[in-house]
Amino acid sequence: MNPQSIPTPIGEDDLHAQADGRLAGPRRLEVDHWLASHPQEAGQVAAWRAQNALLHRAYDNILDAPLPARLLDASRPAAAANHWSWRIAAVVAWLAVGGVIGYWLRGDAGLSPDSRGLASLPHQAAIAHAVYSPEVRHPVEVGAEQEAHLSAWLSKRLGGPLKPPHLENAGYALVGGRLLPGEGAAGGGAVAQFMYQATNGRRLTLYVRNDASGSRETAFRTAEEGGIRVFYWLDGRFGYALSGESAAFTSAELLRVATLIYRQINP
Amino acid sequence: MHSRDAIVAEIPRLRRYAHALLGEANRADDLVQDTLERALSRWRLWQPLRGQGTPRAWLFAIMHNLFINQIKAGKAVEFRPDDELPDLPTRPTQEDALGLRDLTRALASLPGDQREILLLIGLEELSYQEAAKVLGVPIGTVMSRLSRARARLRGVLDEETGGGLLKVIK
Numbered sequence: 001m002n003p004q005s006i007p008t009p010i011g012e013d014d015l016h017a018q019a020d021g022r023l024a025g026p027r028r029l030e031v032d033h034w035l036a037s038h039p040q041e042a043g044q045v046a047a048w049r050a051q052n053a054l055l056h057r058a059y060d061n062i063l064d065a066p067l068p069a070r071l072l073d074a075s076r077p078a079a080a081a082n083h084w085s086w087r088i089a090a091v092v093a094w095l096a097v098g099g100v101i102g103y104w105l106r107g108d109a110g111l112s113p114d115s116r117g118l119a120s121l122p123h124q125a126a127i128a129h130a131v132y133s134p135e136v137r138h139p140v141e142v143g144a145e146q147e148a149h150l151s152a153w154l155s156k157r158l159g160g161p162l163k164p165p166h167l168e169n170a171g172y173a174l175v176g177g178r179l180l181p182g183e184g185a186a187g188g189g190a191v192a193q194f195m196y197q198a199t200n201g202r203r204l205t206l207y208v209r210n211d212a213s214g215s216r217e218t219a220f221r222t223a224e225e226g227g228i229r230v231f232y233w234l235d236g237r238f239g240y241a242l243s244g245e246s247a248a249f250t251s252a253e254l255l256r257v258a259t260l261i262y263r264q265i266n267p
Numbered sequence: 268m269h270s271r272d273a274i275v276a277e278i279p280r281l282r283r284y285a286h287a288l289l290g291e292a293n294r295a296d297d298l299v300q301d302t303l304e305r306a307l308s309r310w311r312l313w314q315p316l317r318g319q320g321t322p323r324a325w326l327f328a329i330m331h332n333l334f335i336n337q338i339k340a341g342k343a344v345e346f347r348p349d350d351e352l353p354d355l356p357t358r359p360t361q362e363d364a365l366g367l368r369d370l371t372r373a374l375a376s377l378p379g380d381q382r383e384i385l386l387l388i389g390l391e392e393l394s395y396q397e398a399a400k401v402l403g404v405p406i407g408t409v410m411s412r413l414s415r416a417r418a419r420l421r422g423v424l425d426e427e428t429g430g431g432l433l434k435v436i437k
Contacts, residue, residue, distance in 0.1 A: 016414065020392070022394065047417075048417050051417060051424075055287065055390040057367070058287070059283045062279065062282050062283040063279040065279075065282070067278055070296070070300055071278055074307075075307065
């Protein structure tokens, strides 16, 4: 069937589309032609066009008006300043309620009294993650290019052989590491933090603490604090905690990486 | 940053629409601000569609949902015309000023859903498909609602101005 031989009847939708300039060439001509012999509908289309023009005349000046600062502030991506300050606030909040977390973990029947110190591991690790992982210029003290030095230095300070696990196969490159203060004399003074980065910029940190009280091993445990997901475990003299932002890392992904780390430490 | 620029670029249009929708600049900017905040909290959701042009329709859809929620929550979102007309870059002629006052009064008399469709199509120049997506209704609903809104606006303007307003700018 040749559509041109049987003209499609012109309906109200066509008239709106004509007023709004939404018709393609041939149909527009067809409707124009039809309107020429239908003055009432032509008047309607003209009135609708006039409405559109009136709306533009009334409100287009807003397009050129300077934007209020509050709207520019509101359009700042959450990933940058806002999100970060929120997270700092969250970190500060747990510092305030740290005692509550300790109390809560005390009630965990699965924990031996000996491992009570374990409670602070994810907490400390998450804080360290929150503080250092957004760093652009100084994410680490010693970069991955000096890996041998990094290992030797941290091994000496933590009092035991320590090498950063290699996670390239999982998609994370070592950025480097830094030395952090621990919880004091009893908990072993020094802590190491290794940082890893995926190609899309997401960062993981591995927090390693010398728990010093002999050989112990625990299963993986998970915690989530202030938007940071932590997998942690004890293995030999060290306690390990792998942290990533909850919004960026699923539990499954962290578990995968934590397993890889565990296997490298225990070949 | 690309994502921010794309959103910032839409702010003037969001403001124009909100102002026409609510009739008053401060409440309009409140709605725009809520829209931007919600958009940024969900920015990741839009990312996969990023190849498909600007976030305009997505932002209008967010604003529509906020507008509807406000109405449902019984907040006073009904159109309240400015005491003063928006500042125009050039001084309006007396005829313009009167005409615009008639227009804001006429818009105020339309139900919210008719005002939305009238503005999305007539002022923001969204296609009928885009408007259907923004409002979450079938295209047939867009057309019938648009038809009612235009008839009503025309009726109110004719009543107020004896048809003079629309004749002036034909």
